Amino acid sequence: MGVYLRWLYMEINCLHFDSINSTNTWSKENYKSFDPSKITMVTADQQTSGHGRYNRPWLSPAKQNIYATFTFFLPQNRKDLGNIAQITALSIVKTIKECGLFPLIKWPNDILIDRKKISGILCEVMQEANHSIVFVGIGLNVNMPPEILQKINQPAASLLSETGKEFDVQDVLHLLKNYFAKHLKLFIQNGFFPFLNDYRNHVIHQKGDLISAQMQKGLFQRIDDDGTLIIEMDGKMQKINAGEIDIQ
Ligand code: BTN
Numbered sequence: 001m002g003v004y005l006r007w008l009y010m011e012i013n014c015l016h017f018d019s020i021n022s023t024n025t026w027s028k029e030n031y032k033s034f035d036p037s038k039i040t041m042v043t044a045d046q047q048t049s050g051h052g053r054y055n056r057p058w059l060s061p062a063k064q065n066i067y068a069t070f071t072f073f074l075p076q077n078r079k080d081l082g083n084i085a086q087i088t089a090l091s092i093v094k095t096i097k098e099c100g101l102f103p104l105i106k107w108p109n110d111i112l113i114d115r116k117k118i119s120g121i122l123c124e125v126m127q128e129a130n131h132s133i134v135f136v137g138i139g140l141n142v143n144m145p146p147e148i149l150q151k152i153n154q155p156a157a158s159l160l161s162e163t164g165k166e167f168d169v170q171d172v173l174h175l176l177k178n179y180f181a182k183h184l185k186l187f188i189q190n191g192f193f194p195f196l197n198d199y200r201n202h203v204i205h206q207k208g209d210l211i212s213a214q215m216q217k218g219l220f221q222r223i224d225d226d227g228t229l230i231i232e233m234d235g236k237m238q239k240i241n242a243g244e245i246d247i248q
Pocket of ligand 1: 021022023024025047049050051052053054056058066067068069110119120121122137138139140
């Protein structure tokens with residue numbers, strides 16, 4: 001356990017690349033050289049094979065956006081690793097709010113503005129004998145102009161498209177890094193519970209909203225205490241704890 005206690009200092013080692021295939025892929029290939037008592041943040045100006053959940057491409061042109069992967073080591077017996085993407089979503093929400101916008105979360109961890117996706121999270125976990133290694137990849141569209149956003153095959157936004165202003169990518173990354181480290185520290189010590197209200201207050205879903213999950217339609221009821229989604233399907237309450245949903 002000793003190695004994890006040093007987390008209280010929240011140190012972050014930073015590695016930056018001009019160009020990389022994917023910050024997640026690179027981190028997964030190189031984590032053995034990372035200090036297990038610290039968070040390692042790998043960033044890049046551009047990614048040549050940026051990807052999201054279900055291996056969908058993540059458009060990653062140079063110097064417009066944040067492409068970052070946070071890697072850290074946790075004891076293997078934690079049962080709540082699934083909440084890490086949700087606490088990360090809240091870090092992104094807080095970062096975007098500081099830029100003057102009001103983002104919402106589509107369960108579990110897509111960040112939307114005005115129902116358009118501005119940020120996504122790819123959370124991957126590797127298990128080793130004594131610990132889990134967690135890779136949290138974040139794509140946040142900062143200065144991507146509308147003509148490039150249109151090339152994405154779903155409604156997409158950037159801080160620029162929503163405010164009409166350019167942002168310094170490094171300033172936004174600095175905010176994100178601090179919120180992420182703060183949230184992770186609290187999560188390691190106290191789990192998901194301290195985030196529950198904040199998470200519930202930032203989801204886009206309202207009671208009775210139509211949701212498609214696991215090829216079925218249902219009505220949103222609530223976010224349960226463990227962060228899972230409760231929807232009513234054919235009169236029965238269903239607990240959804242993974243995957244992706246569609247909203248109307
Ligand atoms: C999603 O919404 O499906 C997740 C998108 C995650 C994209 C980020 S960009 C940085 C990191 N590197 C990747 O290849 N993917 C993640």
